[in-house]
Amino acid sequence: MARRKAEPDQPDAPRPGPPTRTRRILFLTRLGLALLVVTTAAAASLLYARLDGNIRTDEEAARALAADHASRPKALVPKAQNILLLGSDLESVKDSERSDTTILLHLSADRRSAAAVSVPRDLMVKIPSCLQSDGGRSRAQYSQFNWAFQFGGAACAIRTFENLTGIRVDHHLVVSFTGFEEVIDAIGGVEVDVTEPVSEPEYGVTLQPGHQLVKGKEALTFVRTRVGVSDGSDLQRIERQKQFVRSLYDKLSDTGTLRNPTRLWPLLDAATSALTADPGLESPGELFELMSSAGNIPSDQVKIVTLPCVEDPDRWGNYQMVKGQGQALLRALREDKPLPDHLYNAYQPDGRPKV
Template sequence: MTDSAGIPGGTPAAGGGPRPPRSRRRRLLRWVGLGMALLVLAGAAAGWWLYAKLDGNIREDSSATAELERYERERPLHLIGGAQNILVIGSDSRSGKENARYGQDQGTQRSDTTILLHLPADRRSATAVSLPRDLMTRIPSCLGTDGTRTEERFAQFNWAFQWGGAACTIRTVELLTGIRVDHHMVVDFRGFKKMVDAVGGVEVCLKTPVNDAEAKLRLPAGRQTLQGEQALGFVRARYSLGNGSDTERMERQQQFLASLVKKVQSNGVLLNPARLYPLLDAATSAISTDPGLASLRGLYELVRGARDIPTDQIRFLTVPRKPYAGDPNRDELLEPEAERLFRQLRLDQPITVVPARPDPSPQVARSASGRSEGPRDQGNRPGNGTTPPVTPVPTFTGTTAGTAACR
């Protein structure tokens, strides 16, 4: 028995089999659709869980905000719309088991590192200015953790954080610089180590071996990649590296941070989920911030405008200073250079940075726009009748994130 095509009844047609009943096809499509919907929901749930976890990591420093509001009338005005100044404070707190190895927890903490980060309105550059912990300056009356208020006094800069936390440090910086601090972050030892580990370590080069018992650091000479614990010891070491001054330690911190920024901007981190999530988890769990940044949305808005800044336009420098007249082991501002730097930051003007150890050849400084400003030793030469005199470009010693860690 054959059908109209000449194929015996019940025999499958060449190249295929009998089509399933329509009801079966409908059930199959429904199951496929349900499976895809479940996958989408699972992905959304996982994304929301990750967002909630990272968002919940961030600690809000509402007490500092309340204290700053009390002195709002005394604070500097924000002069340039769109520009932002973020104060990054590295706390030397010994609280917690992970930090116990760095000394006994006495219930107090000081700012081991303080950096004023300036993001200009055009977001084409970034300038990070280190403020020496030993800088002698005026510290205002501040609210202590015990509820009492300290007296205004002239003292070492890092005492501000011990006496009144982030709010006292911010007010001290504003008195010192005349720059309005828009946001602040406090990072502790544990958070710093986690961020370094999250990016797979940071490369440094050492001319000589290091053996620093106080910083818990032993390193051979040469090129090497430091993981979290070693990295913390490296940026904290003082007496076993260089001449033992805090000046050299700040330069070392700036070079390390420049290498860290370069590593974070590399594809090996930003395009690698296995490294990006640990970095985000470490960064968010390491900081306490003002309410404006105390959320993933707030941090994202801050980072979004700065993520495309070229590494050679991310600059690190130390505020101009000199040995304090009353104690050579302390610092004081070097004027008028310090005020010139503060004024440029207040007015959102380009900052020009030259290498900390330039070679003997004339330096050609580059402004924030990247254009050549000419050799530094020609800035004050008078005109020859046909060319107007060149206005000297203020330059500051420092480094950039584009500078290689090892050469």
């Protein structure tokens, strides 16, 4: 008896799909997510382009430093970073430009510690011959530190600093008075302790004693004014600047701004509009990386000090470096080692305020 051929397997009947309403919801959800991704990417691209367009690159300083590269010191610890922050007084002086404030920001190679070192503007130093914008060269001379910027711009200030310290400057940033105000306003101001009245007639600002939040011209008055305050010295002004830098860093760290992209971008917008940067920091990404690295360092691992100095016996109102302690500090920075525990401060000798 012949066997019947086995019937081929019959395909399963198609399962009914989700209801039309469900399919529509899924489609709209996927479309919405796709549009969100595209919109976010476009917004980020536009924001990045805006930040990138804000930054002014210090090409002149780059050319001058390249011309004198043979005389610059070598970096002993390549992964450590030394950034020289220069506050320009162009808006005040009008006919010249000097570095009203100079602070070295040192980030350790492991990014576990940092140091901010203030250099007095009236410190007497050897200023080298520097390439000028017209192609000529300035005369090498012994003068106060902030004159270097006037002789040859940021490049001359950098080379003067390097000659004094033996520290290779990896990057530099120049900020104007207006730029400083914009950055401080962008973070909502900084809280400071004012110990005596600080007045700046040029701005129409007088700060009364007490703990207070300062913004804009009030903040600039606090960090810049020296005439008519205490002994009128640059060192007493530096003490206020150090307090301001500490309060600024604590605020940025406590609020997580330096570690939060959504909070950091508005600050970068203000900072990039305010800064002139060297080619190595000319992009928002590079600045973001720098600020993020700084933001990851615990506050108690950030040292804020003044280059040890005393009054110059031959020049009233000027200073000279305390060789022993100054050299110890500079050696620690060059070798990326912990700073000395005690540093002499002519304004607060042995850590005690003058009386």
